[in-house]
Structure formats: structure tokens, C-alpha cells
Amino acid sequence: MKTDDLIAMLATGPTTVDRADNARRTALQLALGALIAGVLMWALFGLRVDLAQAVTLPMFGFKLLFAVALAAAGAWALHRLATPGSATRRLPLAVATPVLVVWGVAALALLSAQRETWSAQLMGSTWAQCPLNIALLAAPALLLALHTLKNAAPTNLRAAGAAAGLFAGAVSVFAYSWHCPEMGAPFMAVWYVLGIAIPTIAGALLGPRVLRW
Numbered sequence: 197m198k199t200d201d202l203i204a205m206l207a208t209g210p211t212t213v214d215r216a217d218n219a220r221r222t223a224l225q226l227a228l229g230a231l232i233a234g235v236l237m238w239a240l241f242g243l244r245v246d247l248a249q250a251v252t253l254p255m256f257g258f259k260l261l262f263a264v265a266l267a268a269a270g271a272w273a274l275h276r277l278a279t280p281g282s283a284t285r286r287l288p289l290a291v292a293t294p295v296l297v298v299w300g301v302a303a304l305a306l307l308s309a310q311r312e313t314w315s316a317q318l319m320g321s322t323w324a325q326c327p328l329n330i331a332l333l334a335a336p337a338l339l340l341a342l343h344t345l346k347n348a349a350p351t352n353l354r355a356a357g358a359a360a361g362l363f364a365g366a367v368s369v370f371a372y373s374w375h376c377p378e379m380g381a382p383f384m385a386v387w388y389v390l391g392i393a394i395p396t397i398a399g400a401l402l403g404p405r406v407l408r409w
Contacts, residue, residue, distance in 0.1 A: 222278070225344045226271055229337030230367040236333050237371040244375055255379040258301070262384065263370035265294040266392065270363030274341060277356040278348035284355075291362065295389060302385035317382040326376065326383075330368045330391025331398075337364035338395050345407055357403020358396050365392030 250256045269290040276282040306314055320326075341360035350356035369388050378384070 221347075222275065222344050225340050226274075226337075226363065229340040229364060230267070230370070232336040232340075233333045233364075233368045233371040234374075236336065237375055240332075241329065241372075241375040244377055246377075247374065250379070253379065255381070256373070258381070259373045259376075259379075259384060259388075260370060262294055262298055262388070263366050263373060265297075266291070267363055267366035267370065269294065270359055270366050273359035274345065274356065274363055277352055277359050278345055278350050280349050280351055284352075287359075298381060298389070299385050302381040305381045314382070317380050318386055320378040320380065320383040320387070322376065322378060323383070323387050326372075326378070326387040327391035327394060330365060330372050330388065331394040333371055334361070334364040334368035334391075334395040337367050338399055342399065342402060342406055345403075350403075350407055353403040353407040354400050355403070356407060358400035360403070361395035361397065361399025362392065364399070365395040368392075368395070 244250060269287075273284075273287045273291060276284050276287060306317065309317065338361050341363055342357065345356050345360060369392060372391075378387075
């Protein structure tokens with residue numbers, strides 16, 4: 197949003213319809229980013245070969261729930277940060293809660309296992325490519341989320357960019373979970389979180405550059 201547009205909006209007052217339209221456009225663009233992440237995952241990596249068995253396991257559902265919870269927190273943060281005057285004090289807790297839950301489950305898994313197995317649980321068999329694959333799938337969603345913010349009025353550009361990256365990383369994890377063979381919470385706590393951190397940091401760095409009025 198340009199400075200003149202913001203001044204005009206503040207002078208005339210946004211209407212309920214305008215807010216509803218903006219919310220719909222934002223939701224559509226975020227949904228499109230999530231859809232592109234899924235299609236890209238399918239095209240580049242494909243579904244895991246044992247998917248029919250994997251979906252019956254509790255940890256598979258836990259992976260998806262983690263991604264959905266973090267994507268919802270990211271979308272909420274993005275919406276709040278895109279609207280001047282919105283309360284943002286609860287955003288850190290909303291974003292941190294899914295990560296803390298995964299870390300807690302991972303800690304319990306390690307404490308209940310033999311120490312000799314800790315390395316295998318943490319590293320899995322795909323640690324080297326997992327974060328980079330997640331970041332790759334997140335790129336289109338990050339660009340679309342930044343485009344959404346460009347048409348809004350964020351005042352904290354770095355935080356808004358980070359929220360865009362967080363959402364993109366979370367939807368990427370959701371998509372990537374249908375390919376990734378890893379099922380352990382310790383692996384998720386390190387490598388999934390790192391994969392989400394990459395677009396989040398990228399968004400924070402890009403925000404002040406691309407979201408300037």
C-alpha cells in the first residue's frame with residue numbers, strides 16, 4: 197500500500213465491505229500459496245510409497261497437526277501485522293506454542309528411549325535434504341504472502357515479512373509430510389523447525405525491502 201492510499205483510507209474510514217473483500221483476497225492468495233506448495237511437492241518428490249499405512253499412524257497425524265497449527269498462527273500473525281492498530285501482543289505465544297509442543301514431545305521421546313538411539317532419532321535418514329526441500333516448497337507461498345502484504349498497510353515490515361515466511365514454511369511442511377518418511381518427533385523438532393526457520397528468516401530480511409511504502 198502506498199502512503200497516499202493509507203492517508204485516504206484513514207481520512208474516509210475503511211468500510212466493513214472493504215475489510216471483508218481484503219480478507220477474502222488475502223485468504224485466496226494464501227490458499228493459492230498452499231496449493232502451489234502441494235503441487236510442487238507432488239511434481240518434485242511424489243508421495244511416500246507407504247502412504248496408505250503411514251496415514252494410520254498417530255505420528256503422521258501429529259505432523260500434519262503441527263503444520264496446520266503453525267500455518268494458522270502464521271496466517272493470523274500476517275493478518276494482524278497487515279492491519280495498522282491491530283493488537284499483536286499474543287502473536288509470539290500463538291507462534292511459539294506449536295513449536296514448544298513438538299519440542300516437548302521430542303524431549304519425552306528421547307528421555308523414554310535408550311541414549312544410543314538418540315542420534316538416529318534426531319538425524320533420521322533424510323536430515324541433509326529435509327530443511328532445504330521444505331524451504332524450496334515454501335518459496336512460492338512466501339512470494340504470494342509478501343504480495344498480499346504489499347497491498348496492505350504493515351507498519352512493522354520485518355515482523356510482517358517474518359509472518360509471511362512462517363506461514364509459507366508451515367504450509368510447505370504440511371505438503372512435504374506426504375512425502376517425507378520420517379515419523380519421529382525428535383527429527384521434526386530439529387529439521388522441520390529448521391526448514392520453517394529458513395523462509396521465516398528470508399521473509400524477515402525481505403520485508404523491509406519489498407514492503408516499503
